[in-house]
Amino acid sequence: MTGPNTKNSDRPYDIVLFGATGFVGVLTAEHLAAHAPEGLRWALAGRDTTKLAALRERLAAVNPACAELPLVRADVSDTASLRDMAAHARVVASTVGPYLTYGQDLVAACAEAGTDYVDLTGEPEFVDLMYVRHDARARETGARLVHSCGFDSVPHDLGAYFTVRQLPEGVPLRVDGFVRVGARFSGGTFASALNQFARGPQMLAAAKDRRHHEPRLVDRKAYAPPGAPRYAGEVGAWALPLPTIDPQVVQRSARALERYGPDFRYRHYAAVKRLPVVLGGTLAVGGLAAVAQLPPARRWLSDRLKPGDGPSEARRAASWFSVRFVGEGGGKRVFTEVSGGDPGYDETARMLGESALCLALDDLPPTAGQVTTATAMGDALTERLRATGISFRVAAVR
Secondary structure, eight states, rough: OOOOOOOOTTSSSSEEEEEETTTOOOHHHHHHHHOOOOOOEEEEESOHHHHHHHHHHHHHHOGGGGGGOOOEEEOOTTTHHHHHHHHHHEEEEEOOOOOHHHHHHHHHHHHHHHHHOOOOOHHHHHHHHHHHHHHHHHHTTTTTEEEEBBBBBBBHHHHHHHHHHOOSSSSSSEEEEEEEEEEEEOOHHHHHHHHHHHHHHHHHHHHHHHHSOOOOOOSSSEEEEOOOEETTTTTEEEEEEEOSHHHHHHHHHHHGGGOOOSEEEEEEEEEEEEEEHHHHHHHHHHHHHHHTSSSHHHHHHHHHHTTTOOHHHHHHTTEEEEEEEEEEEEEEEEEEEEEEOTTTTTHHHHHHHHHHHHHHHHHOOOOEEOOOOHHHHHHHHHHHHHHHTTTTEEEEEE
């Protein structure tokens, strides 16, 4: 923490955690209970105050200071309750997804109230719609709308930022990210993926509309092409382009920050050791995309792994992730890595909790509107995550 953040300090809550009783919500609440500094004014929010009270008792058993945590009733179907919650908070952290279905009114409320907002979305359509509808108002009120503050897309966005900072300034830069995961998909991620596969035309339309509203870069380039499947000798694995929101987020950080240089390119891959797994994974994704076009099949798949469901503590403890980056520019080549434990649940809760704490407490660069984690929080959030167990390291420089 580099200094106090006094923005909206007259409001009763520094942080409100919305969706606190869901699976990732509970994990985020536990993280805040363990890591929030003394004196932080935070509250649990959701539609069921009985469940919120039970969660408060659970937290108090670990940290007695949580016994007096305020409970805030707010419901996605009650717009007035969302506006009231936003008006009383400096930061709202939301775990309530899929966000395209449940998140739009809360973003609107935060943009209007000048309240900072963080979420876990990996839904490009939602993020693009929120930019077009609320970025301008958020800039007027000073609200920072920071989407994708979980495994989508903190390790990739901050990892690319960390890699760029190891390279020379003022020169064209090329960064490739290679993702390896040993974990089960989260229910929220699965639901978001199904929605995206089913809404291809709407997603493309939202992206096109966003491009019409975004300012053009002048004298700089920042792009994130999908790349092609290949064997990547630099990491000793097959590289498959990942159709996630992560490269879009990295590209937006590069557009916003001149440190990425005059000509920046990022490519995002899944790193797979064995060729049969590559072929099987490609077929599985193609099959899921096809099945998602059929509403009855989509509903059946949705029932198999619902948002809010999650694995046991033992299974999470055995899970892990690693994102390796290869960056080049100015005659220098650097290999970096961001790694941690269970990506879909434990580490996602850590990332969301620390993002909320960072916005609430740290002295950060002046930003407003829809911004990325690297743009809004950069070094401060990187150091927070390092301090709580996520590794950012330089593996080699050549």
